[in-house]
Amino acid sequence: MFPHLFAPLTLRRTTLKNRIMSTGHDTTMPTDGTVNPALIAYHRARAKGGVGLIITQVAGVHETARYTSHLLMATTDACIPGYTELAKAVHAEGAAILSQLFHPGREIMESADGLLAVAYAPSAVPNERFHVMPRPLSLAMIEEIIAGYASAAKRLHQAGFDGVEVVASHGYLPAQFLNPRVNLREDGFGGTDAKRQHFLTRVLAAIRTATDDDFVIGLRISAGERDDEGLTIQEALAACKALEPGLDFVNVTTGTSASIGGAVHIAAPMTFAAGYFAADASIFRKALKIPVFVAGRINQPQEAEAIIASGKADVCGMTRALICDPKMPVKAEAGAVEDIRACIACNQACIGHFHRGLPISCIQYPESGRELTYGSLKAAAKRRKIMVVGGGPAGMKAAITAAKRGHDVTVYEAANQLGGQALLAQLLPKRAEFGGIITNLSREMELAQVKVRRGIMVTAALVQAEAPDAVILATGARPHVPDLPTDGHIQIVTAWQVLRREVKLGAKVVVADWRCDWIAPGIAEMAARDGAQVTLAVNGLHPGESLPLYVRDTMAADLHRLRIDVRPYARLFGTAEDTVYLQHTPSGEAMEVSGVDTLVLSLGHIPVDGLALELQELGIAVTQIGDCLAPRTAEEAVYDGLKAGVAA
Incomplete structure (x- = not known):
């Protein structure tokens, strides 16, 4: 079905088995600056699911690169053992692996101790989004940072990585050097296009010297930062042309961390069209001789196939699609497109967790990021009859999980359509894609052979008559309407x-x-x-x-x-x-x-939990999940369902 998407691509001596890429993204899983078992399990799941290329999250190249409190660091040899285990795990499943190399410059989000960090940039031009005023880099510190890129790449090479990607996207330090509105220097690193490009020229050369001829070196860059003060498409393209001799690929994205309007493109929500950035990527594809990668709301294999087939890019970043369904590549290759759990770009548990300093996951697939706990379901010791009351996201996930474990599961839904409040959420402006959670969970129920009875209002008498071994209540909530003082005029x-x-x-x-x-x-x-x-x-x-x-x-x-x-x-x-x-x-x-x-x-909402009270009075044990336990969001509902299904 997808001949272009599943064609191999060779970068030096590394061959990607397909054109699907998991782009570098912070998982917030590392706890001490090094690779840990949770991160290895996370990437192993995607490699096992068939992805061609994994680019791991940013690795700091200098002590001043700590833009968050949970950054991976590649500044000492202590990082090598963890990276070695990660490379082995990914290679064992047939995927290639690169690491991002990173310095944020003035883009400092937080520090480990809560104090304001000292940020460094080419010039003292303030950051708007984080309200950071940086110190201009001295020539000596620039040399330190260039050496840091080289030594970090050397460590990753020793760990068995196939290559690295230098992050010059989203207004980070290399982009700050390229941008004439941010780089106001008049020395060898500023003043002309060539001098502004000199920092990256030196970085790429130092990495090649520190590694070998087989080591892949790529560049991630925003093809236009979508901000009045940001790097333009023309400036980014000129830099890529100048740097092309030292590169094996260019990975284009869009937006900048420096402004609120530009930052939304780091993980564009569902208000943006699928693959909306691919047309800009094609400008780079036409102008460069090396492969061009692209990312930006590419959620489905058919979208990626169309982008590659039309010549807009050579590889498609599908990161959130892979968080939502790590097995998306193998399903697509097998033609089982209806079985793919499609990302709806809600941003709640992926980038939303990152911004709260929490390990990333997915509202539709909470197993993501929790592979060590939920990576594989254990078969039930004894098949049980389970009654799930309520066919919203919580009830659907509970039913799927319990059925996969071998239980006999029936979902009872009072309405004629499954989905609960998700049916309402999809009616909001630009939120129609949220309804995909219903489509995806419905398909999973079908595959798990869950029985469904619609239009059934469950009563305590019905529960007694059915005599299930376990009852899971997912009866939802209703709008909270307080007793307001009013004369009825409005x-x-x-x-x-x-x-x-x-x-x-x-x-x-x-x-x-x-x-x-x-x-x-x-x-x-x-x-x-x-x-x-x-x-x-x-x-x-x-x-x-x-x-x-x-x-x-x-x-x-x-x-x-x-x-x-x-x-x-x-x-x-x-x-x-x-x-x-x-x-x-x-x-x-x-x-x-x-x-x-x-x-x-x-x-807000209040729980619809009357049935729970009735059953408890009859001595029937129940498990309450989702809004009938406490009104929250779809993320909590689905996670409640997972836990209930595992415990059933």
Whole structure:
């Protein structure tokens, strides 16, 4: 089905068995700056799943490269044993492996002790996103860092890696040298294009000298940083042409860490089209003689096949697709495309975990990042009859997991369609792809031979009649509607009613947002696009406070473009006549919005757990999962389902 995607590609003496790549991405799994068993198990799973090339997360090349508290470091020989075990594990499964070599320059996110780090860059040009003012690099320190790239590459070579990728993407140190708006130097490392390229020229030459002729050397670069002060496509292309003699491939991406608007492209959310960056990559493919790799929301093998077949790139980075389904390559090669668990670019457990300093995972496949615990399911000692009540993500995952272990599982769903609240989530603007979680879990249920009974409202009597060996309750939640003081003049509705198009909102709308997630901003956008004047009253610091950064920031851009009036620190108090009354939470002062037709409540959810109480009174043991245990997100629901299925 995918002849171009599964054609081999040779880089020096390393042959990639296919054109699918896991790009370098921080997993937050290392705990002491070296490779650990969790990281090895994570990459082994993807290698076993058929990926052609794994590029491991950034390895710091100098002590000043510590941009987070959990960075892998390649500055001493202590790193070699861990890297050796990782290379052996990946090679044993048939994949090639490279490591990223990294220095962030001014892009310092955090330090290990919570103190502000001293950042270094070509010039004292501040970073906007992290509010870092760097020190200009001395010539002596530049030489130290160049030597650091070489010594790090030498260690990786000794560990058995096939090569390295120098990270010049997303506004990190090499890109800072290339950018004339960030590099203001007038010495041998700045002032002209050639001098600005000199840092990377020296780095690449030093790496080649420290390794050998078989060692692969690549460059990752943003083909345009999508920021007014960022590197342009033309500047990046000129650098690649100049550096091409020292390179075996160029891996192009887009965006920059330096600004909020540019950073969303580091892991673009579902609001961006699949493969949206491939057209820009083709500019580099046409201009360079070496292979060009590309990444950026390439989630399905058919998308990657089309990109490669059309000549836009030679290899496709499919990192989040591989986090969601490590076996995606072998499934694609076998033609089992319907069995692929497709990434929906929600960013919740992958890049979202990273930004919270947690090991990455996937909301659809929580086994990712937890391979040491859930890498393989143990068969049940005894086949049991299991009744799962509720066919949302929690119930579906529990049923799949229990059935895979050998149990006889039936899911009972009150509605005529599986999916629970995911059916509503997919109705929000630009969130249609979220419905993919239903499609994916439904297919997995089919493959696991889970029985499904729809349109069945389960009662305690039905449970007694079925006499299951175990009951898993995933009965979900309903909107929280508090007893607000109101005279009934203003229409008060829930977000669920708006999503189902059960109500007309009128000309002026207030959306009350307690959860600070995607629901209320999505409702506000819907109302604004329908022509209403909208106020979004957020009981938090800002809209999307609980969301992954790039989802939140993309959402903030849409709210601004739609001229939605956003009021943070706003607690809903009540309504009278045509006025919605709010309270400013820090000051306690009143806030008012007048002339309102409709107040939309997005104030969280409360569990639907009545059946649990009834069964407990009858002495029937139950396991509650998902929102009926505590309303949270799909990530917690699916993880609850996994744990319940393993324990069944």
